[in-house]
Amino acid sequence: xSSNDLDERLDxxxxxxxxxxxxxxxxxxxxxxxxxxxxxxxxxxxPETADPLFVQxxxxxxxxxxxxxxxxxxxxxxxxxxxxxxxxxxAPAGGYAASxxxxxxxxxxxxxxxxxxxxxxxVPGMTSRGSGAVVHVTSIQRRMPxxxxxxxxxxxxxxxxxxxxxxxxxxxxxxxxxxxSPPDSSAPMVPSNSxxxx
Numbered sequence: 001x002s003s004n005d006l007d008e009r010l011d012x013x014x015x016x017x018x019x020x021x022x023x024x025x026x027x028x029x030x031x032x033x034x035x036x037x038x039x040x041x042x043x044x045x046x047p048e049t050a051d052p053l054f055v056q057x058x059x060x061x062x063x064x065x066x067x068x069x070x071x072x073x074x075x076x077x078x079x080x081x082x083x084x085x086x087x088x089x090x091a092p093a094g095g096y097a098a099s100x101x102x103x104x105x106x107x108x109x110x111x112x113x114x115x116x117x118x119x120x121x122x123v124p125g126m127t128s129r130g131s132g133a134v135v136h137v138t139s140i141q142r143r144m145p146x147x148x149x150x151x152x153x154x155x156x157x158x159x160x161x162x163x164x165x166x167x168x169x170x171x172x173x174x175x176x177x178x179x180x181s182p183p184d185s186s187a188p189m190v191p192s193n194s195x196x197x198x
Contacts, residue, residue: 011036014076018059018068018118019086021047024137024183028083040075042068059086059114060106069121078125083135084115085183089153096151104152111156116163123167127174134171134178136164 015032019025020041026048032039040053047054055071058064072079089107092098099107115136126132139157161180168178 009036010081013037013080014078015039015081015083016042016072016076016079016122017083017085018042018114019084019137020051021045023085025083025085028085032081032083037081038076040072040079042072059118060109062117065114065117065121069118072122073125078129078132079122080126080131081133081135082118082122082126083137084118085137086114087111087137087139087153087157089150091150091152093148095148099152107152107156108159111153112159112163115160119167123171123176126176127171130175132176134164134167134176136160136178136180138164138180138182 010032013036015029015037017025017029017032017039020029021043025041025043029039029041029047029051038053040055041047041051042055042057042059044056044058046056053075055068055075057068057071059068088110091103091107119134123132123134126134138161139154164178164180171178
């Protein structure tokens, strides 16, 4: 997220960044704080710098999502902004034949189901309130997969993009905006109409 991505203040807004211990997630959380938001970060490992609203959880599991969602609700109630940055691949090299069912299940759990499950837990509060913003960070590989090593990752990120578009259509009438953004995109990671209510 560049310094130009947020041209408005986010004072009194509550944000959640999933996958925020390093890299894009850490930078996103930092930028949201700079804009004035109260930010809860979620990750398997603690962030590189101290974070007063950090929730340690493995979002690739149903149990991890449930505990994280409960912690978010306790810390900030219903968030105004939810950013999913969780992702990655541990698939072996060797093309499609090298990745068995276990690899595919892990890639889908990390790169797709983590967002689906956390949305299921937190987005209903946004729709009930009538406002909110959700960002799914995808990957350029959703359109240009690297078949030799990260095909399962690419497929999972492509599925995330499709899911995100469907979710956007469903929740838009309830005042919640859903966007997709690859990490290298020049588009704003946080929609400008992420209004705060309540």
